Amino acid sequence: MPFEPPADQPSLAQLEQRVVKLVEEMESLKNVAVAFERWHQDMNLLMSYSRDMQTKSESLDTIARQLIMLSLNAAIEAARAGEAAQGFVVVAAEVRSLANQARTLSVDLSKDINRNDLTTTATFQDIQAGGKLMLAAISGVESMVRSIRAAFEETIAQ
Amino acid sequence: MIAPQTQSRIESLFVNAAKTTLVRDTAHEIAIQSKPAGEHAAVKKSAIGNALLVITISSFEFRLLTLWNLPDSPALRAYYGSASSAASAAGFQHVIENFAETANLCCGVLNRSLSSHVTHLGMSAPYRLNSRCAEHLDALQPQSRAWFGIRINDDFNLAVTLCLCANRAFEFDTSASSVEAEPATETGALELF
Numbered sequence: 037m038p039f040e041p042p043a044d045q046p047s048l049a050q051l052e053q054r055v056v057k058l059v060e061e062m063e064s065l066k067n068v069a070v071a072f073e074r075w076h077q078d079m080n081l082l083m084s085y086s087r088d089m090q091t092k093s094e095s096l097d098t099i100a101r102q103l104i105m106l107s108l109n110a111a112i113e114a115a116r117a118g119e120a121a122q123g124f125v126v127v128a129a130e131v132r133s134l135a136n137q138a139r140t141l142s143v144d145l146s147k148d149i150n151r152n153d154l155t156t157t158a159t160f161q162d163i164q165a166g167g168k169l170m171l172a173a174i175s176g177v178e179s180m181v182r183s184i185r186a187a188f189e190e191t192i193a194q
Numbered sequence: 195m196i197a198p199q200t201q202s203r204i205e206s207l208f209v210n211a212a213k214t215t216l217v218r219d220t221a222h223e224i225a226i227q228s229k230p231a232g233e234h235a236a237v238k239k240s241a242i243g244n245a246l247l248v249i250t251i252s253s254f255e256f257r258l259l260t261l262w263n264l265p266d267s268p269a270l271r272a273y274y275g276s277a278s279s280a281a282s283a284a285g286f287q288h289v290i291e292n293f294a295e296t297a298n299l300c301c302g303v304l305n306r307s308l309s310s311h312v313t314h315l316g317m318s319a320p321y322r323l324n325s326r327c328a329e330h331l332d333a334l335q336p337q338s339r340a341w342f343g344i345r346i347n348d349d350f351n352l353a354v355t356l357c358l359c360a361n362r363a364f365e366f367d368t369s370a371s372s373v374e375a376e377p378a379t380e381t382g383a384l385e386l387f
Binding site: 153168 | 248249250251252253254257259314315316317318319321323324326327328329330331333334359
């Protein structure tokens with residue numbers, strides 16, 4: 037004699053419909069992979085911006101180093117010129133001080149970019165790995181739900 | 195927050211994965227040495243300006259970053275590159291791409307080994323960073339770090355950092371049923387395989 041649920045409980049057919057709906061939902065959840073692909077593209081874009089910033093930071097560092105050399109040469113030339121060029125000695129010292137500050141800033145900027153790259157990459161990779169973890173979990177649940185559905189179909193067919 | 199036996203188990207699983215996957219032939223020699231933090235600073239400094247690859251293994255409870263520092267050398271190029279990997283920047287890029295597959299394989303084995311302790315795990319794709327990024331690991335607030343120096347065929351070196359980050363305490367189930375029979379690696383010991 038086939039199993040008959042109590043009157044206040046859903047029928048087997050209703051339960052089967054819910055299981056079918058669950059299978060569809062699980063299938064739909066696997067589309068999260070599309071979102072991961074989008075995040076991957078965003079990550080690549082972020083890293084390319086970062087590379088651009090790193091290149092600019094290196095250029096800034098080169099300019100600062102050249103300015104330091106230039107101000108040093110200016111100070112030497114001003115010293116050679118004697119008393120009349122004392123004003124230039126002061127200007128050269130100021131330029132050198134500014135160039136040193138620019139150099140310090142460019143080094144700090146480069147460090148900040150590297151720290152940012154590591155944090156961004158670690159975060160993105162965590163999301164990427166977490167996504168794979170979730171996809172595997174979804175596939176596991178989907179497999180279980182499919183086997184429940186098959187059991188329902190078999191029970192109803194009897 | 196992370197039990198010492200859990201930490202040493204992860205390190206041991208990494209060493210086991212590395213010794214089987216980083217060599218191109220099983221007859222090749224691989225020496226893996228766990229490095230104290232001070233010594234690692236020298237390894238890290240020598241590798242600056244070269245390549246850093248990062249691969250992350252994540253679970254709900256923790257994430258494990260593996261950072262592979264590759265110093266550019268003719269021996270490393272010859273081992274992981276191809277005949278066309280000449281001494282050019284493009285050649286080294288090709289070597290890094292090849293090595294990324296090797297590192298990916300190693301982390302895949304580690305991932306599988308970890309799955310005997312952790313139910314849900316996922317692994318990222320490799321990503322290349324400026325090697326100076328490794329100086330900022332503190333920004334990730336890791337719970338533990340381990341450093342390894344790897345020498346292949348007594349010919350060239352690699353440096354690997356394992357960085358374990360977790361928001362709360364966790365511990366592996368190290369019961370007999372969950373742990374496969376593998377030899378533990380002693381910290382600081384030089385192993386030749």
